[in-house]
Amino acid sequence: MRMGEKPSLSCCVCGHRRKILAPEDGLEEEPMSQSPTQALLGCDEKQKERCVVGLRDAWWFAHSLPERIGSATSVSSTVINNRLQELVRLFKERTEKVKEKLTDPDITSDEESPTASPAKPALPTAPVPPQGEQPEGEKVAEEEHYCEMLCCTFKYRPWLDRLRNYQFPSSIDPLTNLMYVLWLFFVVMAWNWNCWLIPVRWAFPYQTPANIHCWLFIDYLCDLIYLLDILVFQTRLQFVQGGDIISDKKAMKENYLRSQRFKMDLVCLLPLDFFYFRVGVNPLLRFPRCLKYMAFFEFNNRLEAILTKAYIYRVIRTTAYLLYSLHVNSCLYYWASAYEGLGSTTWVYDGEGNSYIRCYYWAVKTLITIGGLPDPKTLFEIVFQLLNYFTGVFAFSVMIGQMRDVVGAATAGQTYYRSCMDSTIKYMNFYKIPKTVQNRVKTWYEYTWHSQGMLDESxxxxxxxxxxxxxxxxxxxxxxxxxxxxxxxxxxxxxxxxxxxxxxxxxxxxxxxxxxxxxxxxxxxxxxxxxxxxxxxxxxxxxxxxxxxxxxxxxxxxxxxxxxxxxxxxxxxxxxxxxxxxxxxxxxxxxxxxxxxxxxxxxxxxxxxxxxKPKDVKGVPGDSLIIPPKPDTPKLFQAALAAAGRTGGKGPLRLYLHADLIVALPSVELCRLPGVKREVKEQLIGSTPWPGKYPGRC
Known part of the structure; x- marks a missing residue:
């Protein structure tokens, strides 16, 4: 009997062979002319032996079928049991992972990818107006920018609208409000007008009846600025009391009225101009306007706080102090010359050329003590010259010292940088450090200073x-x-x-x-x-x-x-x-x-x-699969199915082995056959465990 064939009975009388088929084959039995017993008695000894072997094989096939079915059932139950245990283990692992994430939400797993947030519904689009029409809001906005005047229509500028709708603040922070700094600038300009021009108008003959109205117009404009500063700005300044910032209107007004600043502001605006009707327009009556010096110093502090290079402004301010002292001295020299008589002596001004320039030149030579001036002749001239020398030496030394402090403060960082660099170079030369290292150290110093402006930010x-x-x-x-x-x-x-x-x-x-x-x-x-x-x-x-x-x-x-x-x-x-x-x-x-x-x-x-850990070549980030998808059908098994289909067989598939060539067989039947390699069986069956060889023969 060939391997893979069904057991059959050979009849020696009629020569017919009858196959033993399973009930599910659905094939009709071939008709027999004689019974099996008669056929067996009518055969010779060789044929009888062949018939006995066939009957034994048939008996083994019939009696081993329940055993084979039970073995397949036991194998299947073992596989199912193992798979259920694996599922329970995976579910436990996933439960622990979710529990860990819930208890500590800050810990994220590298294998988890964030879930996509649900898409938001699209906002309803506004209806598109028909052509030729504009949205209602735009029409109103455009109409607000137009106004009719007489027979014409004018269009407002947007900045004009903002200017018309601007509301003055009820309280002002003097430390951070830039608008207050800008206002102080105008106040200081008015103060400088009075400080510089009042001595000139008093000493030099520059104020005449022909231009008196121009001088008075600018004077009263400065008075208006002083008055607005008192009524509008100073009464709205916030102040600190007991660590709290007070912004109440009544409290701010009372604080200003009790301050020294208010008293000086009142003195500045003394109405001495009414004496013009008695003594004429005398500029000295406006001298109290120069007492508003507190606004000047406050402006300096606020401006230096917002400037990135405040030392430049300090140098300019110190230079202005020196120029102003020379300006006042030149005015006094012209007044003294007029008092003695212009050109009366060699010491006084002779009245030639530009009077202010000539007197200013004399003041520079006197205060800086350059020398080369004519000697005073009268007692008045001698006393005046002595006072000039003392004042000049004192003022000039103060100005030079202040200028040195300003420049020294501006270059203090660079001086420290040079000192550190010189000390480091001296140290490296003492220990004979290689030149390459010294050059790198010098480069570090230079780059750090030029990039940061300092060596250590801390x-x-x-x-x-x-x-x-x-x-x-x-x-x-x-x-x-x-x-x-x-x-x-x-x-x-x-x-x-x-x-x-x-x-x-x-x-x-x-x-x-x-x-x-x-x-x-x-x-x-x-x-x-x-x-x-x-x-x-x-x-x-x-x-x-x-x-x-x-x-x-x-x-x-x-x-x-x-x-x-x-x-x-x-x-x-x-x-x-x-x-x-x-x-x-x-x-x-x-x-x-x-x-x-x-x-x-x-x-x-x-x-x-x-x-x-090594990087995975393939894989999609996400949760681990508890029940993985079924693997694809092996190509060898698909080829076996195709070959079985071409044979035209009916019913369940059977196995035919010819030189290890597998045509088709269920997994339980295949695992029992000898001569089939284990790798081929695993490719066909997958991960189903092998129960081992069964006794018997095919």
């Missing part, structure tokens, strides 16, 4: 309170540090404390920021410049270039057990300014924030695992 903020230093640090660094994945979800106050510990360091081109294998104790934030990460076999291949705002080395702050070693070389591509956070400073901060410390440790572990 020294500048030492005198400020912690709150102000924190505000400055937040404005400079918070936008960068808040984007670091390691610190997201941490306590906000912890990040604020961390910002105050950042140090600014400048790296020169090709300087190593960190080297591979060294112990990492700092985190770096790039403020300016670029750094390159090197790798490859030779360690010189540029893997990535980090730009301003990038952060690296953050895992080293919390890594332990050898995980805080640098994994690559990082060098500065050009001049780079980096902020550095030291590990020691971070540990001192985390002592006060235990919850943030736990969170940072968990995140550091996850980031280390993600860096160490």
């Amino acid at each position: 020294e500048l903020l030492v005198q400020l309170p912690d709150k102000m230093r924190l505000d400055i640090a937040i404005d400079v660094n918070y936008s960068i540090v808040s984007k670091v994945a390691l610190f997201q979800g941490c306590d906000r106050q912890m990040i604020f404390d961390m910002l105050k510990r950042l140090r600014s360091v400048v790296y020169l081109p090709n300087d190593y920021v960190c080297k591979k294998g060294e112990i990492g104790r700092e985190m770096y934030i790039i403020q300016a410049g670029h750094v390159q990460v090197l790798g490859g076999p030779d360690g010189k291949t540029v893997l990535v270039t980090l730009k301003p705002g990038s952060v690296f080395g953050e895992i080293s702050l919390l890594a332990a057990g050898g995980g805080n070693r640098r994994t690559a070389n990082v060098i500065a591509h050009g001049f780079a300014n980096l902020f550095i956070l030291d590990k020691k400073d971070l540990n001192e901060i985390l002592v006060h924030y235990p919850e943030s410390q736990k969170l940072l440790k968990k995140k550091a572990k996850k980031m280390l695992k993600s860096n160490n």
Whole structure:
């Protein structure tokens, strides 16, 4: 009997063979002319032996069928049991994962991808007006800009509308309000008009009946500015009382009325002009207008507070002091010459040329004590000249000293920079440091000074309170540090404390920021410049270039057990300014924030695992599948099905083996057959375990 054939009975009488078919085959039995017993008796010994073998095979096939069915059932139950246990295990793992996420929402898994938020319904679009029509709102807006005057229509400018609708503030902050600084500028201009022009009009004959109306117009315009300053601005200035900022109208008015400023302002506006009707227009009657000096000093303080280079204004102001003293001296010299008589002596002004220029020239030579002046002749001239010399020496020395202080304060930083650089060069020369190192040190000093204007930023903020230093640090660094994945979800106050510990360091081109294998104790934030990460076999291949705002080395702050070693070389591509956070400073901060410390440790572990595990070639991020989809049908099994279909067989598939060629067979039948390789069986059956060989023969 060939392997794979069904047992059959051979009849020696009629020569017919009858196959033993299963009931489900659905094939009709072939008719037999004789019974099996008669056929067996009518056969010879050889044929009888063949018939007995066939009957034995048929008996084995019939009696082993229940056993084979039970074996297949046991195999299937084992597979189902194992699969159910696997499903229970996967469900438990997923439950633990969800529970961990619910208890600590800040911990995110690398394998999870955020779910897409539901799409918002589109807003209803406004109906499009027909052509030739404009929206109703635009029509009203355009009509508001037009006004009719007589027979014409004019269009208002938008800034005119804003000017018409402007409301004056009920209270003014004198420290921060720029509008108040602008108003003080006009007040100071009016004060300067009085201070500079009153002596000129009193001493020199520049005020005549022909131009008196111009002088009076500007005088009363300055008086109007003084009056508005008293009634409108000074009564609205906020003030501090008991640590509170008072902005009540009545309280602000009472505070101004009780101040020394109000008394001086009243003296400035004394109505001495009524004496014009008695003594004529005498400019000396307007001398009280020069007493509004408080506005001048207040303007200086407010202007210096908003200027970036206040020392320039200080130099100009000091120069103006010197010019004003010369201006007053020239006016006094012309008055003394007129008192003695113009050209009466060689000492007085002779009346030739421009009187103001000639007198100003004499005042410069006198106050600066240049010499070369004619000697005074009369007692009045001698006393006047002595007072001039004493005043000139005192005023000029004060001006020079003040100018030196202004210039010295403006160049104090540069002086400190030069002193540090000279001391460093002297130190390097003493210890015979190589020239290459000295040149790099000099380059660092020069670049740091020219880029920052100082050598150490922390020294500048030492005198400020912690709150102000924190505000400055937040404005400079918070936008960068808040984007670091390691610190997201941490306590906000912890990040604020961390910002105050950042140090600014400048790296020169090709300087190593960190080297591979060294112990990492700092985190770096790039403020300016670029750094390159090197790798490859030779360690010189540029893997990535980090730009301003990038952060690296953050895992080293919390890594332990050898995980805080640098994994690559990082060098500065050009001049780079980096902020550095030291590990020691971070540990001192985390002592006060235990919850943030736990969170940072968990995140550091996850980031280390993600860096160490190999990257998957394929895969879609998402939750792990508990019930994976069915694998595709093996190509060999599909070929077997196609071959079986071409044979035209009916009923369930059977197995025919010819030199290990598999045509078709259910998995339970295939696993029992010898001569079939295990790899082929696994390809056909999948992961179904093999029960082993069954006794019997095919």
